[in-house]
Every structure is written in structure tokens, then in C-alpha cells.
Amino acid sequence: MKRIAFLLVVVGSLAGVVAFSAPASGHADEPPTSIFGGAPPPGYRDWKLISVAHEEGNLNDLRAILGNDVGIKAYREDKLPFPDGTIIARLAWSYESSEENNKAFGRSQSFVAGPAKNGLQFMVKDSKKYVATGGWGFAEFINGKPVGEAVLKTCFPCHEPAKARDFVFTHYAP
Amino acid sequence: MKRIAFLLVVVGSLAGVVAFSAPASGHADEPPTSIFGGAPPPGYRDWKLISVAHEEGNLNDLRAILGNDVGIKAYREDKLPFPDGTIIARLAWSYESSEENNKAFGRSQSFVAGPAKNGLQFMVKDSKKYVATGGWGFAEFINGKPVGEAVLKTCFPCHEPAKARDFVFTHYAP
Numbered sequence: 001m002k003r004i005a006f007l008l009v010v011v012g013s014l015a016g017v018v019a020f021s022a023p024a025s026g027h028a029d030e031p032p033t034s035i036f037g038g039a040p041p042p043g044y045r046d047w048k049l050i051s052v053a054h055e056e057g058n059l060n061d062l063r064a065i066l067g068n069d070v071g072i073k074a075y076r077e078d079k080l081p082f083p084d085g086t087i088i089a090r091l092a093w094s095y096e097s098s099e100e101n102n103k104a105f106g107r108s109q110s111f112v113a114g115p116a117k118n119g120l121q122f123m124v125k126d127s128k129k130y131v132a133t134g135g136w137g138f139a140e141f142i143n144g145k146p147v148g149e150a151v152l153k154t155c156f157p158c159h160e161p162a163k164a165r166d167f168v169f170t171h172y173a174p
Numbered sequence: 175m176k177r178i179a180f181l182l183v184v185v186g187s188l189a190g191v192v193a194f195s196a197p198a199s200g201h202a203d204e205p206p207t208s209i210f211g212g213a214p215p216p217g218y219r220d221w222k223l224i225s226v227a228h229e230e231g232n233l234n235d236l237r238a239i240l241g242n243d244v245g246i247k248a249y250r251e252d253k254l255p256f257p258d259g260t261i262i263a264r265l266a267w268s269y270e271s272s273e274e275n276n277k278a279f280g281r282s283q284s285f286v287a288g289p290a291k292n293g294l295q296f297m298v299k300d301s302k303k304y305v306a307t308g309g310w311g312f313a314e315f316i317n318g319k320p321v322g323e324a325v326l327k328t329c330f331p332c333h334e335p336a337k338a339r340d341f342v343f344t345h346y347a348p
Contacts, residue, residue, distance in 0.1 A: 057283040
């Protein structure tokens with residue numbers, strides 16, 4: 001049975017951040033500006049769905065993993081490693097019981113996405129630019145602003161266990 | 175705080191089916207062919223994400239609600255009632271603990287989407303065609319084949335509590 005696991009889930013959840021391949025000119029704790037020009041990539045909310053997940057514990061969220069066209073194509077073709085230009089996005093929302101749904105169901109069972117959680121995360125594939133981190137650059141935006149490199153550096157180590165899948169945990173949901 | 179509730183969740187979950195506005199020529203228990211020509215609408219897996227949810231209990235799933243372009247536009251513009259041509263899709267997958275993610279997190283907390291669940295559900299808005307069911311036609315496909323009308327008729331009654339939101343429970347996840 002095909003399982004779906006989440007790289008972004010894992011990385012983002014361990015430290016609330018995403019790893020980042022620091023450019024040679026990078027200064028620790030300064031916001032990285034090299035990825036996406038310092039802002040989330042335009043149109044990411046329109047990207048196609050890769051999969052969904054729920055994290056318990058401190059995270060307590062519902063999340064969706066979206067991919068740009070390059071990424072979705074690679075997923076659907078089971079193409080590894082992911083080609084340069086792939087971008088994978090992780091959106092998360094608070095995990096909330098839905099009274100309205102529960103009433104309709106006649107039992108307490110329904111949990112839905114509430115307000116967006118902070119920490120909009122991305123992985124971008126550039127096998128030349130991010131050699132030190134498996135070809136992946138990582139970025140996170142909080143209230144639209146990129147987090148610092150020191151934070152982002154904590155991410156790649158978490159992704160390493162998924163090396164056999166090009167450092168991506170998330171499987172495509174059919 | 176904006177809550178996200180699911181019409182399709184509710185309807186689909188109560189009976190495992192979706193309500194359907196029977197055409198005048200319909201015969202009970204015969205597969206309806208009037209919606210989408212008897213097959214899921216082409217390209218629905220590419221539609222944009224409206225929201226995500228988790229249902230406990232017998233359903234025990236993770237689910238995503240997707241919308242076609244007409245539907246997404248209406249959602250983003252808070253436009254009610256939904257315009258004719260809106261289609262909302264509900265996909266669901268089995269709810270599975272991810273050992274791989276849990277290892278990376280160092281605790282058991284991660285639940286991901288497993289294999290697709292049977293019952294691919296749609297709502298389509300046609301205010302003239304589906305007058306008896308709030309302007310919505312409902313369809314469900316199991317292994318690609320439409321379920322019978324008798325089953326689909328159980329759906330609209332569940333949606334009625336959401337009349338103030340044009341019979342749609344699901345809110346848009348920002």
C-alpha cells in the first residue's frame with residue numbers, strides 16, 4: 001500500500017522552519033533574498049495538490065502540499081530526481097473541530113482547516129545552485145517575510161532520511 | 175475566526191454518497207448519466223484547492239475539496255450564491271500514521287493520506303436544472319462509475335442546514 005509521507009511536514013515541524021542552502025555571500029540571521037526575491041513565489045496558491053496531512057502535537061494542524069507544474073509533472077511520472085525548476089509548497093492551517101459538520105453527522109468527528117498558520121514553506125530544486133543541500137533550496141515566509149538563514153539551515157538535515165526519494169517525504173495522493 | 179466546514183464532507187459521510195437532483199426522466203437506482211456524461215469531469219484532479227479536512231469515525235479519512243475555475247473565483251470573491259457552472263469536488267484518502275515522518279519528528283504525530291477512498295464526489299451548480307435541490311446537482315463515482323439516483327437522493331437533505339451559504343459547508347482556506 002502506497003504511503004504518503006511529508007518532507008516538508010517533517011522539516012517544518014521539527015523546528016517550525018525549513019532548511020536553506022546558504023549562498024556563498026550569505027550572512028547568518030539575515031533574511032535570505034536569493035530565493036523568490038524575498039517573497040513567496042507568485043501564484044503558489046493556485047498550484048495543484050500533491051497531498052494532504054494532519055500533524056498532532058505542538059503543530060496541531062491540517063496541511064496541504066502543492067506543486068508547481070514542473071513538480072506535479074515529475075510526481076505524476078514518478079520521476080526522480082525532481083527536475084530543476086520544481087517547487088513544492090507547504091501550507092498549513094489550524095486544526096479545528098467543526099460543530100456545524102458534527103451536527104450534520106450526528107456525532108463529533110469532523111475537523112477542518114481554520115486560520116492559516118504562520119510559516120509558509122517552499123522547496124525549490126536547482127541542482128547547481130544548492131549542491132550542498134541535495135539540490136534543494138528552502139524558504140519560509142512568516143507574514144510574507146522570509147526567515148533568516150540560521151533558521152533555514154536547520155531544515156536540510158531533517159530531509160536527509162528521504163534521500164532515496166530525492167529528499168522529499170511527500171508522496172502523491174492519487 | 176473563520177471556520178471551515180464541509181458540505182461534501184457531511185453529505186458524503188452520512189451515507190457515503192451524495193444527493194442528486196433527479197431529472198424528470200430519471201428512474202430510481204439507475205445510474206444517472208445526465209451529470210458529466212456518466213464519468214468524473216475531466217481534469218478535476220488539476221483543480222485548485224478550496225480546503226482540507228479530517229473525518230474520524232467510520233470515515234477515517236483525510237480529504238481535499240477542490241474547485242473548478244468558476245467555483246474558486248466565487249470563493250475568493252465571497253460570492254454567494256455560487257454562479258452556474260461552479261463545480262466542487264471532494265477527494266478522500268485513507269488516514270494513515272506515517273512511521274517515516276514520526277521518526278523524523280521523534281514522536282508519533284504525523285498522519286498522511288494513504289490510498290484513495292472510494293466515492294469521488296461532486297456538486298455542480300445549475301440553478302435552472304436543479305431547482306429542487308437548491309440549484310445543485312450531485313454526483314458520486316465509485317471506481318469511475320456513477321452511483322444510482324436512489325443513493326444520490328440522500329445527499330441534499332444533509333446540505334440544507336448550510337442554506338445561508340448556498341448549501342455549501344466548505345469555507346475557503348486562506
